[in-house]
Amino acid sequence: MISHPSRHCTVELQALPSRIGQVRRIVSAQLRYWHMDALIDRAALGVTELLSNVHRHARPDKSCTVELELAPDRLTVSVRDNDPRLPVVADATPTPDATPLATCGRGLAMVAAVSESWGARPDGENGKVVWFTLPAPAVVRPHPADVPRRAAQSRPATKPVPVRTAVPVAAVAPVSAGTPVGAGTPVGAGTSIGAGAPVRVGTPVGAGAAAPAPAVARASGGSGT
Numbered sequence: 472m473i474s475h476p477s478r479h480c481t482v483e484l485q486a487l488p489s490r491i492g493q494v495r496r497i498v499s500a501q502l503r504y505w506h507m508d509a510l511i512d513r514a515a516l517g518v519t520e521l522l523s524n525v526h527r528h529a530r531p532d533k534s535c536t537v538e539l540e541l542a543p544d545r546l547t548v549s550v551r552d553n554d555p556r557l558p559v560v561a562d563a564t565p566t567p568d569a570t571p572l573a574t575c576g577r578g579l580a581m582v583a584a585v586s587e588s589w590g591a592r593p594d595g596e597n598g599k600v601v602w603f604t605l606p607a608p609a610v611v612r613p614h615p616a617d618v619p620r621r622a623a624q625s626r627p628a629t630k631p632v633p634v635r636t637a638v639p640v641a642a643v644a645p646v647s648a649g650t651p652v653g654a655g656t657p658v659g660a661g662t663s664i665g666a667g668a669p670v671r672v673g674t675p676v677g678a679g680a681a682a683p684a685p686a687v688a689r690a691s692g693g694s695g696t
Contacts, residue, residue, distance in 0.1 A: 480539040486525035495519055505541055510605050513585040517603050520581050521550040529554040549602035557591045
């Protein structure tokens, strides 16, 4: 059974070799969740040594409980079993094949070496608790109120886009009323001609203008012979 409130984690298990590796992974994952990655190696090593002691020495059974408790300044790891006999520290002399992070074999001497403090105490009439502590590094998390907010930027006002005609039209001076237009002088498209302005025959007219009517000869008033 696993129980883990925000700063407390408890795992109940049988201290068998197959379960010790599983608890090691659980401890590592819990410390990552608490942002205590710097403690993972030492905590996993210490809890492995305590569980190995339960597996080798505890009687009458191998039932135990692993507990992690994170305080503001330290992490406490403890293992409770059903054997009331308190442990004895063995010789901590390193062997040639020992490695700094070996997972078992050196018992409480290794726990004492990697921890800030450790101890053992009776737990009722039929059990004991063995524990060790590690100093917890400070974790600084910015408060949402301390994060500067980006100033709102107003969008620039949209300027009207001038509309240009596809084909520029040349300005043509208007022709005033009564002003004759000379022969051969073209009248541009859009040229305004005043009322009554005479246009001579043969004067070319701009696009869209009506062609001048042909001249008609009048018959003389006298009778012909």
